[in-house]
Amino acid sequence: MFEFKTLTRHAGTVLVGQLAVMAFSVTDTIVAGRHSGAALAALSVGTAIFMSVFIGLMGVMQALLPVWAELHGARRGPELGRSVRQALYLCALTMGAGLIVLLFPGPVLRWTEVPEPLQAVVKEYLAVLACALPPALLFRIYGTLNQSLGKPLLVTWLQIGSLAVKVPLSIWFAFGGFGLEAHGVVGCAWATLVVHYTMMFLALWLLRTQPLYRPYRIWAPLERPDWHEIRRFARLGIPGGLAILVEVSSFTLMALFIARQGVIASASHQITSNLTAVLYMIPLSMAIATSARASYWLGARNASKARAAIRTGFKLTLMMALGCALLLLLARESIASIYAATPAVVALASALLAWGAVFHVADAIQALCVFVLRCYRVTVAPLLVYCVLLWGVGLTGGYVLAYEGIGYLPATHSPQSFWVAGSAALMFTALVFVAILWRSVRRGLPPA
Numbered sequence: 001m002f003e004f005k006t007l008t009r010h011a012g013t014v015l016v017g018q019l020a021v022m023a024f025s026v027t028d029t030i031v032a033g034r035h036s037g038a039a040l041a042a043l044s045v046g047t048a049i050f051m052s053v054f055i056g057l058m059g060v061m062q063a064l065l066p067v068w069a070e071l072h073g074a075r076r077g078p079e080l081g082r083s084v085r086q087a088l089y090l091c092a093l094t095m096g097a098g099l100i101v102l103l104f105p106g107p108v109l110r111w112t113e114v115p116e117p118l119q120a121v122v123k124e125y126l127a128v129l130a131c132a133l134p135p136a137l138l139f140r141i142y143g144t145l146n147q148s149l150g151k152p153l154l155v156t157w158l159q160i161g162s163l164a165v166k167v168p169l170s171i172w173f174a175f176g177g178f179g180l181e182a183h184g185v186v187g188c189a190w191a192t193l194v195v196h197y198t199m200m201f202l203a204l205w206l207l208r209t210q211p212l213y214r215p216y217r218i219w220a221p222l223e224r225p226d227w228h229e230i231r232r233f234a235r236l237g238i239p240g241g242l243a244i245l246v247e248v249s250s251f252t253l254m255a256l257f258i259a260r261q262g263v264i265a266s267a268s269h270q271i272t273s274n275l276t277a278v279l280y281m282i283p284l285s286m287a288i289a290t291s292a293r294a295s296y297w298l299g300a301r302n303a304s305k306a307r308a309a310i311r312t313g314f315k316l317t318l319m320m321a322l323g324c325a326l327l328l329l330l331a332r333e334s335i336a337s338i339y340a341a342t343p344a345v346v347a348l349a350s351a352l353l354a355w356g357a358v359f360h361v362a363d364a365i366q367a368l369c370v371f372v373l374r375c376y377r378v379t380v381a382p383l384l385v386y387c388v389l390l391w392g393v394g395l396t397g398g399y400v401l402a403y404e405g406i407g408y409l410p411a412t413h414s415p416q417s418f419w420v421a422g423s424a425a426l427m428f429t430a431l432v433f434v435a436i437l438w439r440s441v442r443r444g445l446p447p448a
Helices: 004-035 037-062 065-073 077-103 106-111 116-148 153-175 185-209 211-216 227-261 263-299 303-339 343-375 380-404 416-443
Strands: none
Touching: 004 037, 004 116, 004 153, 004 185, 004 263, 004 303, 037 077, 037 116, 037 185, 037 227, 037 263, 065 077, 065 116, 065 227, 065 263, 065 343, 077 116, 077 211, 077 227, 106 116, 116 153, 116 185, 116 263, 153 185, 227 263, 227 343, 227 380, 227 416, 263 303, 263 343, 303 343, 303 416, 343 380, 343 416, 380 416
8 A cells, every 4th residue: 555654654653642642631531530420520511612612723723734744745845934933823813712712611501501510610620721722722733743744753752741741730630639739620620731831842942953843944033924825824724623613512512412411421421422532533643644645745746646645544544443443342331430430320331332433433534534635625515514414413413312302202311312413423424525535536636
């Protein structure tokens, strides 16, 4: 398979770093679960809101990967450096939007009818994470730059090192000790804040000192905003970011709607969503590697090699997705028992994880497609498909099944309804994306 070694090495490096970052969430979920069921429920709601905001905004910056990979493939180093500096203006705008939502979550909490006792803790949790948003987005620019250059190793080392800081800090801040009082789930947020600032400062130091970045003149004086360039970024990044926001919010809003079913339902959903999010890192890493290589060859004006790289990435993604789904099905009870000690939570989470396996296969296919479509500047169509299928069929369908019923089917008042509808919607999404990608690849080189 064409570029098998390059893709697997790039994807494997990205995967290790992504798993280290996902271990932040796994750590917080286990810590909160061991602290109390109420803490785990608050984490479920707070994480749903934060991840919807952060991943949506991160998607705006991540969508610039094909732009920078093409410049790298075309050997236009100084232009790449200037492009990175211009991206800082777009990053500043995204930060402002994210801070507003995280600092004032009241309307979202009331709209989704999150129980009143949870709202105070969730607001405090999100206020701390709002302070962590700027360094997190700046680090995402650094990560996207490295991925576009095909050099993700430095990012991965930073992410692994940050995990070594995050785990003890979450435990200490949540449970207290050594003169610090216990902060519960809010303590996990404080640990995340410390880690994100540490990663940002280390990334800045590497950009300043490593020879890898010298050809791109990253530290040249910051130019005035080039609104033509920023609009070009926005045309690619905003639809891409909105598409990811719709995808993630269709997933995370489940947590907010499920919260009204009680602590057991919320805790079980949190376990399942956390596991599927961890598994998603595998196709995400392959999607990043595949889009980087495809864009590199497109920048070098070699459409046939770009197509070959995409075929290899697709085969690898599908094989790994099927393997992970089978493992999840076979070990779902054992996995659920690691996260929680309450038998009712373990039983319900085991049932949800079965649907999580179906969800993962569809998620893997659509993730690869949507990343590669950006290489061909196709961003609006995925956004429309997400809105219709993920919001219209998945989220709305799950809500109707859970709380209203359909025809002779009564309302289930169970989180399983959301996972059934979500899995079906994501499967249709994957099929549509495959068709769009096939058509885009056949067209050849993307528009300039």
